[in-house]
Amino acid sequence: MIRVVLCTDGVFPHAVGGMQRHSRLLAEHLAATGRVELTVIHPHAAPLFDPALKIHEIVVAPIDTTKLYLAELWRYSDRVAEVLKGLDAAVIISQGFCVWKDIDLFRERLVVHPHGLEMLQAMGVREKLVNVPFRYLLRYVTRRSRYVVSLGGRLTRMLEDVTRGSGSTVVTIPNAVEVPNAMVPYAPKDSPMRLLFVGRFAFNKGLDVLMSVARRLEKEGNTDVVFDLAGGGPLLATYQSMGLPGNVNLLGRVDDERLFRSYEECDAFLLPTRFEGMPTVVLEAMARSRPIFVSDVGATAELVDKHNGYLLPKGDADALYKAVVEFSRSPVERRRSMARASWERAADRFQWRKVTTEFVRLAERVNEGRAPSVNSNT
Numbered sequence: 001m002i003r004v005v006l007c008t009d010g011v012f013p014h015a016v017g018g019m020q021r022h023s024r025l026l027a028e029h030l031a032a033t034g035r036v037e038l039t040v041i042h043p044h045a046a047p048l049f050d051p052a053l054k055i056h057e058i059v060v061a062p063i064d065t066t067k068l069y070l071a072e073l074w075r076y077s078d079r080v081a082e083v084l085k086g087l088d089a090a091v092i093i094s095q096g097f098c099v100w101k102d103i104d105l106f107r108e109r110l111v112v113h114p115h116g117l118e119m120l121q122a123m124g125v126r127e128k129l130v131n132v133p134f135r136y137l138l139r140y141v142t143r144r145s146r147y148v149v150s151l152g153g154r155l156t157r158m159l160e161d162v163t164r165g166s167g168s169t170v171v172t173i174p175n176a177v178e179v180p181n182a183m184v185p186y187a188p189k190d191s192p193m194r195l196l197f198v199g200r201f202a203f204n205k206g207l208d209v210l211m212s213v214a215r216r217l218e219k220e221g222n223t224d225v226v227f228d229l230a231g232g233g234p235l236l237a238t239y240q241s242m243g244l245p246g247n248v249n250l251l252g253r254v255d256d257e258r259l260f261r262s263y264e265e266c267d268a269f270l271l272p273t274r275f276e277g278m279p280t281v282v283l284e285a286m287a288r289s290r291p292i293f294v295s296d297v298g299a300t301a302e303l304v305d306k307h308n309g310y311l312l313p314k315g316d317a318d319a320l321y322k323a324v325v326e327f328s329r330s331p332v333e334r335r336r337s338m339a340r341a342s343w344e345r346a347a348d349r350f351q352w353r354k355v356t357t358e359f360v361r362l363a364e365r366v367n368e369g370r371a372p373s374v375n376s377n378t
Contacts, residue, residue: 002360002367004036005089007080007098009063009073014044018280019115022175023095024048029176029356031055036363041083041098043076058083070133077101090367093359094145097137103144109366112142113149116277116298118204120158142168146366149173151278153299171362174302176355177283179347184288186339188267192226192247193328195293196266198259198281199273201233206272206295212317213324214245223247224328227270230254230262263288267335268327274314276300283350289343291335293323303350308341 008023009015023042031038031053038055042048043062049055060079063072077100084092084099084106092099093111103110119134142148142159143166150156152172159170199205207229214227230251244250254262263269269285270293278299282292292309294300304311310323327335 001037002035002091002363003039003087003089004030004091004093004363005039005041005084005087006030006093006095007041007084008095009043009076009098011040011042011044011048014048018175018277019095021280022115025176025352026093026356026359027055028053029352030359033356033360035360039087039089041080070137073097074100081105091363094141097141099145100137100141103141107144108146110145111147111149111362111366112145114138114142114159115151116275117155117158118275118277120162121275121297138162142166144168147171147362149362151175151299152302153278154297154301155277155299173355173358173362174299174350175278175280175283176350176352177280177287177346179287179343179351183340183343184264186289186336188332188335191224193224193267194226194228194265195268195270195324196228196230196262196285196290197270198230198262199233199271199279200231201229201235201239203235204274206274206315207235207239209272209315209317209320210270211239211245211248213321214248216317216321217324218245218247222325225324228262228266230259260284260288263290266290268293268309270320270324271295272312272314272320273297278302283346286342286346286350289339291327291338292342293320293327303345308338308345 006027010020012021012024027040030036039058040055041058041060043060046057046059048057060083063076077098080098081102092106092109095113099106099110119131119138139162142163145168148159148163148168148170150159150170150172152174156170156172163170197210201207217225225247227248228251232253263285268291271279271282273295276298282294282303285292292304294304295314296311297314301311312319312323
């Protein structure tokens with residue numbers, strides 16, 4: 001048994017976000033292998049996990065969101081470091097920047113997973129300036145770890161540039177999803193075709209691109225396409241006050257049950273994002289055998305190609321418009337073929353069973369180079 005500690009600043013559903021959902025699922029799947037003795041450091045009231053998994057939980061005070069985030073992140077990492085100093089862990093996995101304070105004490109055992117690298121993909125002068133300290137922090141942390149996990153695609157090249165010459169090794173382990181054993185039935189509708197968007201109503205998600213396409217189709221009198229938008233965020237009220245095109249429906253925030261039903265009710269999934277890691281929502285739609293429209297950013301090229309959808313230039317409304325029109329006019333068999341390709345790709349590469357095995361193998365590589373302590377049973 002390898003003693004592994006997973007450090008996170010939040011666990012879904014007590015904290016919402018892709019990294020927080022990943023923390024829960026990674027912990028559950030690692031523990032279920034029976035090959036690791038797992039401790040999770042988190043900021044929520046314990047227990048969070050099924051006792052049958054035998055996950056040891058250590059609770060630290062959470063980040064105070066009313067204060068300066070970077071300073072709070074430093075203080076949170078200080079609390080995590082004090083816990084780590086008292087643990088005989090063979091492997092430490094840090095989600096984001098949870099391990100920062102006293103990082104040199106842990107570097108030979110440390111695996112950092114920075115996820116989507118938003119600080120390297122920010123657009124606009126203001127966003128780039130805001131992210132300057134986070135770019136320095138990314139460089140500081142990743143260059144002081146033994147391994148850095150990339151989700152793949154463009155993200156791998158970014159991390160290799162950041163860590164070059166440091167001795168840190170970049171490894172690619174994708175995000176994962178629970179994939180049904182059998183393909184979810186795909187029955188394209190004659191009209192209207194429903195395209196589903198799921199995400200935050202924020203500029204980086206490309207909602208302005210989506211709305212531009214919706215308005216163009218409405219102006220042309222095209223009634224063959226309807227856009228269903230699930231989620232909330234800072235731009236939701238803005239779009240509501242501006243007035244929505246008639247072919248756009250707002251679903252609001254949805255729970256998992258409604259979300260998965262929405263995947264199965266749509267004809268295709270759409271995410272015209274401007275920057276991304278490896279979006280969980282795309283993986284979830286693929287697992288439910290849906291064709292995908294997504295921008296070519298981050299690691300999305302690992303998920304989508306011409307066989308299961310459309311990989312599009314970011315911010316390009318004209319490209320998205322042409323793809324939507326082409327798809328709406330495609331033969332039913334073509335759309336079914338794309339749906340099957342999505343499900344097969346998710347099952348072959350991105351299901352949790354396979355991804356968890358990759359994390360266990362990485363933990364074994366870290367553990368191999370560690371001299372056992374007196375109390376170690378690894």
